[in-house]
Amino acid sequence: MSYLVEMKGIEKRFPGVHALKSVQFSLKPGEVHALMGENGAGKSTLMKIMSGIYARDGGEMFVDGKPVTPDSPRAAQDLGIGIIHQELSLMNDLTAAQNVLIGREPRRSLGRLDETALNKKTAEIFASLQLAMDPRTQVSTQTIARQQLIEIAKALSYNPRVLIMDEPTAALNDAEIAELFKVIERLKADGVGIVYISHRMDEIKRIADRVTILRDGAYIDTLDAADTPLSTIIQLMVGREVTQNAPVFPDTSQSPVALEVRNLSRGKDVRDVSFDVRKGEILGFAGLMGAGRTEVARIIFGADPRDAGEILVDGQPVNIRTPHAAVEAGIGYLSEDRKHFGLAVDMTVRANIAMANMDKFTNRAGVLDEAAMKRIAVKYIERLGIRTPSDMQDVRLLSGGNQQKVVIAKWLLRDCDVLIFDEPTRGIDVGAKSEIYALLEDLAAQGRAIIVISSELPEVMRLSHRIAVMCEGRLTGILPGGADTTQEDIMELATQRESALVGAEETQ
Amino acid sequence: MTSTTVDAPKSALSRIIATGTHQRVLAFASLIVLLIGFSIASPNFMQMSNMIAILQATSVNGVLAVAVTLVIITGGIDLSVGTMMTFCAVITGVVLTYAGMPLLLGVVAAIATGALAGSLSGTFVAKMKIPPFIATLGMMLILKGLSLVISGTRPIYFNDTPGFSEISRGSLIGNLIPALPIPNGVLILFMVAALTAYILNRTVLGRYCFALGSNEESVRLSGVNTDRWKIAIYALAGAIVGIAGLLIASRLNSAQPALGLGYELEAIAAVVIGGTSLSGGRGSILGSLIGALIMAVLTNGLRVLSVAQEWQTVVTGAIIILAVYADMMRRKKPN
The missing domain is CATH 3.40.50.300 (P-loop containing nucleotide triphosphate hydrolases)
Structure with a gap:
C-alpha cells in the first residue's frame, strides 16, 4: 500500500x-x-x-x-x-x-x-x-x-x-x-x-x-x-439521525402584507425590484453570486442609499435612510458575514445579545443592568438552544451554528417584525442547519415576515413559501415554494440575463 | 500601483489613470494650485530665493516622511522618527566633535545609529508583538532621554569639522550651474526619495512592505519569514532617519538634544496628505514627497502673506483632514 x-x-x-x-x-x-x-x-x-x-x-x-x-x-x-x-x-x-x-x-x-x-x-x-x-x-x-x-x-x-x-x-x-x-x-x-x-x-x-x-x-x-x-x-x-421531513407550508396568502418594496433601484446592482412579504411568510431569494440579492437587502435596511423606489411597512410608506431608521421601522438584517458585521466575537454571549438593545438595560444615569442582561441572555440561550457553557462565554469560542443563534437572539430581542437573513447557514454544519431551519419556521409561525437569501438551492427550496429569483440586479420572477418548483425552474430565472434577452428579441 | 513609475511611458500613463493614484494626482494638483495662488497673492513668493527656501525647509521633513512611509505601508506607524533623528545627530556630534573622528565616520555613525534604533523598534514589533504605536512611543521617549543624557543636555557644535555644514548648506549644483544654487540638503532629499522609491517598487523588501500591510497572516502562511522582513523595514526606515539627523545637524551646525519632538507628527501628516493609507498596503514615496512640499509651501506662503504663525498650524491641520476625506470619498465612489 x-x-x-x-x-x-x-x-x-x-x-x-x-x-x-x-x-x-x-x-x-x-x-x-x-x-x-x-x-x-x-x-x-x-x-x-x-x-x-x-x-x-x-x-x-x-x-x-x-x-x-x-x-x-x-x-x-x-x-x-x-x-x-x-x-x-x-x-x-x-x-x-x-x-x-x-x-x-x-x-x-x-x-x-x-x-x-x-x-x-x-x-x-x-x-x-x-x-x-x-x-x-x-x-x-x-x-x-x-x-x-x-x-x-x-x-x-x-x-x-x-x-x-x-x-x-x-x-x-x-x-x-x-x-x-x-x-x-x-x-x-x-x-x-x-x-x-x-x-x-x-x-x-x-x-x-x-x-x-x-x-x-x-x-x-x-x-x-x-x-x-x-x-x-x-x-x-x-452521531444521530437527522430527520428531513418534507416541508409543509402554511397558507399565508390571506395574511396582511408586512413589507412591500416598489421599484427599488440602485445603479446597476439593483434595477426596478418590487415584491412583498406577508406576515408569517418565508420569502426565499435565489440567484447567482452578484445577482443583487444582498444589495436589495442592504437598501431595505438603509445600509446603502437607493436611487429610486419605495418601502412600505404594514402598508405605510417609511423613509429608511439609515440602519437605525430600519430598526425603528421593525426591520432587522442578519448579515452574511457574521464575524465582521454581526458579532463582537471577543465579547461574551451576554454582551452580544444585549448589544442592539442597550437602552433596555441601562438606567437613567447610563449604568448597565447586568442582572437584567443575564436574565434575558439565559432566556434566549434556552429558547434557541445555544450551546454554550454560560452566558459569559466569549462568542468566538462558539461554533458557527451557535454564533448564528446569538445573532438571531440579538435581533429577536429587538422585536423586529421583518427579519432578513443573508446566507443564514453559511459555514454551518448539517446538524446545526436543521436547527436554524426549525428556528426560522418558528419565527414565521409567530407571525413574523422572513426573507432568506441563500446561494444553496436546496436550502431555498426547503424553507421558502415563495421563491424570488434575481439575475443581474433584476427580479426575474417569483415562484411558488414546495414541490411544484424544481431547481431547473429557479436556475432558468437565475440565468435570464438581459443581454441574452435582447439578443433573442433581435432575432425574432 | 507598485509599478507605475518605471514602465514604458504609454502603459505607465494609462496605469496611472487606471489605478489608485488619484490621491497623488490630487495632492500634486493641490500643490500647483497653492503655488499659483500664492504667486498671484504676493510677487515675492515666486522668487528663486524663496523657492529654494521652501525646498530647504522641506528637506528634513521630507526625508523623515520617506522613512515613515515605509513603516506605514506595512500597516505600522513610527512615532520615534523625530527623537531618533536627534539621537543620530547627537551620536554624530560625539563621533566628530568629542572623539574628533573624520567626517565620513560621522556620516556612517548617523546612518548606522538610525538603522540600529530602527531594528530595535522592529524587533519590539515583530518578535515581542508589541503594537507599533506603543513600541515606537516607547522608543520615542527612550531616544529623547538618551540624547539628553549623552549630550549632558547641551548642544554639540561642529565648529571643528568645517565640512559638516556643507552637507546641508553647500551646493554642488550651484558650483556647476551658478544660476541654480540648490542646496545639497535638497539634493539629498531627492536622492533619498528616488532610492527609496526604487527599493519600494522594485525590490523584495518593498514588495513585502505592501504585502505585510495588505494581509500579514497570508504572507506568513506563504512561508515568508515575516518577522525578519519587518525588522529589516524598520531598520531601513531608521537608516533614512539617520540621514535626516545629518541634515538637521548640518543645517544648525549643531546637534540640539532638546529638539525632535513633533517632527514625527509633521512627517506622518505629509505621508497622509500624500495619499498613503494608514491602514497599510497602499502608498508611495512620491506622494509623501508632495505631501511634505505642500506643508512647506503652505507655511512659507502664509508667512510671505504675513499670516500669523499660529494660523499656519491651524491650516495644516485642516489640510490633513481634507486630504483624508477626499481620499475616502474617492474610494467610496466606484462601489
Missing part, C-alpha cells in the same frame, strides 16, 4: 479543548479524499497539522513512507503539501502575480525583483489552469470566485503533490464550481492527492473517491464514497 501521506494517532490539545484524539488519515496519489465532520470536529486542525501550521502533540506522520514533522508552512511546502485556506487569504493591494509567487519572487542581484519573469511565470500557471487573467490584475478588483482561482493558482505554483482544499466552493456559484471540479480532475490525472473539505454534501458524491469522517475530534470511519449513501455519512457525522 503506497500512501502519499499517512497520519496515525494524531493528538492535539488547545487550552481547555482536546481537539484531536488519536486521529488517522491517509491519502493516495491521484485520489480526492473528502474530510467530513461538523464544525469543531477537528477537520481544519488536522489539516493545519498536515500543512505545518500547527505542531502535533502526539502521533506520527509519514510522507512517502518516511516519518516527517513539518514545523512550518515552508517545511510542508518542501514536502509537497499545499493548502488553500477556508477564508480567502490574498493580499488585496497586490497584483495576481505578486500574490501567486509571494515569498518566491524571481530576483535579480541585490534583492531586486524581476517583474517580467514574475508575470511570465504566473501567466504560465494561469494557462495551465485555463484561467484567462492578466497576471498584473490587482486582486481587489476581482470577484470572490476569481480570487479563489488566484488562490488555487498560488497553491499550484508550489507543484504540490498533496493539495488541501478547505471549503473551496463556499463562495462559488454552480458554473464556477463545475470549473473548479475540472481543475481537480486534471490534478487527479497528474497524480496529485487532494484532501477536500466541504459542507456541501452533493459535492462529495460528485468529486470524492474516499470519505473520512471525524466527530468531536475523534476518528469515526473511512468509507468508499461511491458505495456509501449520503444519509449514512450524515448520520456518522452528527
